[in-house]
Amino acid sequence: MSATRDIDHLIELMAKLPGLGPRSARRAVLHLIRKRDLLLTPLADVMQTVAATARECLNCGNVGTTDICDICQSEKRANGELCVVEDVADLWAMERSGVFKGRYHVLGGTLSALDAVGPDDLRIPQLVNRLEAETISEVILALNATIDGQTTAHYIADQIEHRVSVTSLAQGVPIGGELDYLDDGTITAALNARKKL
């Protein structure tokens, strides 16, 4: 056993990653070992580098390798629009779409009565500070269409709507969605937000 102790440890760690269990981690590790030069060594190198340099952007909460992320540094993104998202995965999803050209603010969660998460546990005070420090004309609340997400959106709107224009994402039928498979709540929201053709 001792001869494979490090490999077992690597499998244990890999198995803790999202989407992987012990069996799939074992397969991944075996694959890495077989492709040592092509995958394992570069992966180890880049993981070491990222472990040393990854940090939260001091301005928006995005993850990067510098104190201020690329988006916050870019003058092209200073178009007056600020998109508020729940976490970094949501920011990456917005960036994937390539539609939004402004800057972001990552809250780090949502208000939750069940988990006793209050406004002070989120990056809401930093958002208010940004409104004073930067030239922002519109805040877009791109929070999840859940009760907690929308409660947070309304709370933030309540705090800042006297200073700046506040909008939120629309809710309704997703692209490729079939009405027959939608839940009652989505159909009601879509009907309430219907638009003239």
Place this chain on the structure above:
Amino acid sequence: MEWQDDALLLGTRPHGESSVIATVFARERGVHAGVIRGGQSRKMAPVLQPGSQVAVTWRARLEDHIGSFTAEPLRSRAAAVMGGRLALTGAGAVMGLLQYALPEREPHPALYDQTLPLLDLLGQDDIWPLAYLGWEKALLAELGYGLELGKCAVTGQREGLIYVSPKTGRAVSAEGAGDWAGRLLPLPPCLKGEGAAPDAEIALGLETTGYFLRHKVASEQVGKPLPDARERLVALIRKRAA
């Protein structure tokens, strides 16, 4: 072990990559937690929103295990709740207080039956705050701190009741209050179920019920502060009144 019941979903927490631990308020079983496998899926996520009414089946090998739920949707309130600020804040306060104040696995069928109509009124912002005030009174009664607002605790008279004793929860008239008036809590007509109930009066009523929630339920039973969601609701009603 297995049981079936109608329940209100109070909230969920992620459990692993695909499941959730759901906390429900079941009619005959009270506040109860259990794992819902696949609860994070796209199909289940809309069903498992706080305030939804579900038919749950709970299974576990032993009674004190957390066990697992299967949940069938009975009624979704997500669209009504998400329709406005008062509805969202109100739903958060109701779910937060139920989870906060009720001991786990202690049945409260009467409170359950009073909570459903309250949630059905969400979205009707003109009448909902008054319904909520009545519900907080019912919650206090269910927890053993019912307010007695029918007659004065000092003089026994049934007219002119304008205060509540913070010690006993009984009504006090202006005459009975005497020099103690400054130490008593307000008793607006809407707390007795009388009058038109403008927001300012409802906020006063919530000040009184809030006192008992804070000084009796929070300090004597639960041992931690009231949920933020309730404070946000009271602030919102005060803002509407201003």
